[in-house]
Amino acid sequence: MTNLEKYNKAFMEALGITEDKLAGLEYNTIPEWDSVGHMQLIAAIEDAFDIMIDTDDIIDLSSYEKGKELIAKYEVEL
Amino acid sequence: MGTAHKSVVYKTNAADLTLFSKSFAALQKGMVIKMFFYRRLEQYGGRTALVSSDGAKLTYGELAASADEFSAAVSPRSLVFLLCRNCAETVVGYTACMRGEAAAAMLGAGIDGGLLDELLDSYRPSYIWLPAESRILADRECVYRYGDYKLIKTDYEKDYTINPDLKLLLTTSGSTGSPKFVRQTERNIQSNTESIVKYLEIREDDAAITTMPMNYTYGLSILNTHLFCGARMILCDYTLMDKQFWSLMKAQGATTFGGVPYIYEMLKKLHFERMDIPTLRYLTQAGGKLPPELADEFSEICRQKGMKFIIMYGQTEATARMSYRPWESAFSKSASIGIAIPGGTLELIDTEGNPITGPDTVGEMIYRGDNVTMGYAESRHDLIKGDENRGVLVTGDMAKRDADGYYYVVGRKKRFLKLFGNRVNLDEVEQLLRKQNIDCACGGRDDNMVIYITDEAFRTSVADYIDHHTAISHGGYKIKIIDKIPRSDSGKILYSELK
Numbered sequence: 001m002t003n004l005e006k007y008n009k010a011f012m013e014a015l016g017i018t019e020d021k022l023a024g025l026e027y028n029t030i031p032e033w034d035s036v037g038h039m040q041l042i043a044a045i046e047d048a049f050d051i052m053i054d055t056d057d058i059i060d061l062s063s064y065e066k067g068k069e070l071i072a073k074y075e076v077e078l
Numbered sequence: 079m080g081t082a083h084k085s086v087v088y089k090t091n092a093a094d095l096t097l098f099s100k101s102f103a104a105l106q107k108g109m110v111i112k113m114f115f116y117r118r119l120e121q122y123g124g125r126t127a128l129v130s131s132d133g134a135k136l137t138y139g140e141l142a143a144s145a146d147e148f149s150a151a152v153s154p155r156s157l158v159f160l161l162c163r164n165c166a167e168t169v170v171g172y173t174a175c176m177r178g179e180a181a182a183a184m185l186g187a188g189i190d191g192g193l194l195d196e197l198l199d200s201y202r203p204s205y206i207w208l209p210a211e212s213r214i215l216a217d218r219e220c221v222y223r224y225g226d227y228k229l230i231k232t233d234y235e236k237d238y239t240i241n242p243d244l245k246l247l248l249t250t251s252g253s254t255g256s257p258k259f260v261r262q263t264e265r266n267i268q269s270n271t272e273s274i275v276k277y278l279e280i281r282e283d284d285a286a287i288t289t290m291p292m293n294y295t296y297g298l299s300i301l302n303t304h305l306f307c308g309a310r311m312i313l314c315d316y317t318l319m320d321k322q323f324w325s326l327m328k329a330q331g332a333t334t335f336g337g338v339p340y341i342y343e344m345l346k347k348l349h350f351e352r353m354d355i356p357t358l359r360y361l362t363q364a365g366g367k368l369p370p371e372l373a374d375e376f377s378e379i380c381r382q383k384g385m386k387f388i389i390m391y392g393q394t395e396a397t398a399r400m401s402y403r404p405w406e407s408a409f410s411k412s413a414s415i416g417i418a419i420p421g422g423t424l425e426l427i428d429t430e431g432n433p434i435t436g437p438d439t440v441g442e443m444i445y446r447g448d449n450v451t452m453g454y455a456e457s458r459h460d461l462i463k464g465d466e467n468r469g470v471l472v473t474g475d476m477a478k479r480d481a482d483g484y485y486y487v488v489g490r491k492k493r494f495l496k497l498f499g500n501r502v503n504l505d506e507v508e509q510l511l512r513k514q515n516i517d518c519a520c521g522g523r524d525d526n527m528v529i530y531i532t533d534e535a536f537r538t539s540v541a542d543y544i545d546h547h548t549a550i551s552h553g554g555y556k557i558k559i560i561d562k563i564p565r566s567d568s569g570k571i572l573y574s575e576l577k
Contacts, residue, residue: 014553015552016541027319031546031551032552032553034553035317035318035320035344036340036498036552036554037551037552037553039344039347040553043347054349058319058347058348059319059320
């Protein structure tokens with residue numbers, strides 16, 4: 001599985017949504033991605049790449065695209 | 079000569095003044111018992127009561143004045159629905175009902191339209207206080223405005239009577255929109271607030287930041303206790319996952335916040351132990367049982383940070399709180415809900431209803447105190463009812479007590495779960511789904527409800543219904559497909575066989 005596939009899978013499984021919803025997806029715009037969903041999403045991304053995301057990055061991860069930028073900091077190349 | 083005379087006059091005046099102020103203090107002391115604290119907010123005059131998320135401030139004097147304008151627009155002994163957001167407008171509406179003659183029913187501003195319609199039909203409130211942009215009953219007369227809220231006068235026929243003691247209606251399960259409210263009195267609120275202020279040692283210089291809605295009893299008790307003390311409330315609808323929450327907390331110097339278990343899960347995820355917020359003085363936890371490891375972890379984190387961490391237990395039926403674990407016993411009494419709050423008592427009864435006197439024996443927890451509410455209302459016709467509980471609450475929680483008198487909750491008698499702090503009645507969820515013609519059974523554990531259905535084809539419609547017509551969070555449940563719902567010969571669902 002490529003890293004992008006892993007990243008997408010984390011979103012789809014944590015939020016229970018399909019792949020076609022990912023592009024342009026932002027925090028708090030769908031019922032699935034509320035604060036509880038966010039916590040589950042962070043856990044899923046951390047597990048997928050075996051990383052620990054910093055506090056500032058957790059609260060900065062406000063969209064599908066923003067998350068891609070942020071995890072690059074953790075030496076994950078998408 | 080003139081000087082000496084003056085001095086005598088002065089001394090006489092001073093003595094009179096001392097005498098006067100002493101008797102005034104005594105009078106005031108006597109009045110504390112009789113006068114509801116919401117009617118005494120003026121005493122804090124120019125102190126800041128509320129800070130909004132944009133930094134705008136409202137003093138106690140301004141809050142009292144606006145609340146009284148609101149009250150003046152409302153006819154006596156009427157029912158007001160308050161659609162709550164964590165904003166100054168909501169507090170003004172609530173304070174008005176507390177100070178004045180109205181009875182308030184608190185609901186979330188995000189309530190599903192269908193559920194609100196049912197509640198309006200069932201209770202026929204005379205007024206509804208809601209965000210100005212709302213289209214609900216928009217064609218009716220607006221009798222008062224404050225900030226971004228408006229007070230709409232409904233035109234329902236008032237075919238019911240409100241009991242003179244009824245002050246506040248709160249839901250027990252905000253998530254499924256049951257029309258059932260808990261009926262609270264002024265005495266309930268006064269008593270529970272005084273007790274909480276006492277054991278948490280809340281001070282005038284405290285500032286609490288909101289983490290829960292005000293239509294939720296725990297969130298409301300934080301507002302009550304801080305206004306009682308002349309402290310500040312920092313109001314926002316941000317969650318812990320929002321950057322603005324943390325910047326507001328720091329900018330306004332919050333000294334405390336409370337959290338249901340999932341808030342502590344979030345704090346853990348956010349590495350709270352690494353955060354540096356020196357103004358924080360104490361944290362509270364309630365609204366469900368914190369997993370023991372997490373409780374211990376936060377006891378330790380707070381100890382290191384020089385903060386108090388107080389675990390509490392309560393129910394809307396007891397206004398808010400029934401027990402607390404003193405912060406000093408965090409390590410010796412891990413996993414305990416502590417002892418009864420000041421002014422209340424806890425005891426355990428066996429299946430025969432007899433009190434359990436020995437330690438470490440499981441029984442149902444019974445609470446007694448002035449904060450035990452009057453009972454439930456299921457429609458407007460119940461608003462006339464008086465006190466049905468008479469100070470005794472059968473909690474439905476199973477617990478044991480250790481030799482030192484500390485209580486430990488071990489289970490529940492009733493079929494409900496706590497999902498992110500909200501009580502969710504499993505039978506109610508089943509009924510809601512059955513109305514959609516879906517055969518189902520609900521089980522699972524706290525923060526993880528399982529909805530069992532037999533037809534894969536309904537998976538999407540079940541999720542869609544729960545997500546859009548209840549306040550249950552998508553992350554709070556999962557759907558499992560099973561061959562058939564296990565039932566006894568008499569048709570009762572056999573929950574023990576669900577897996």
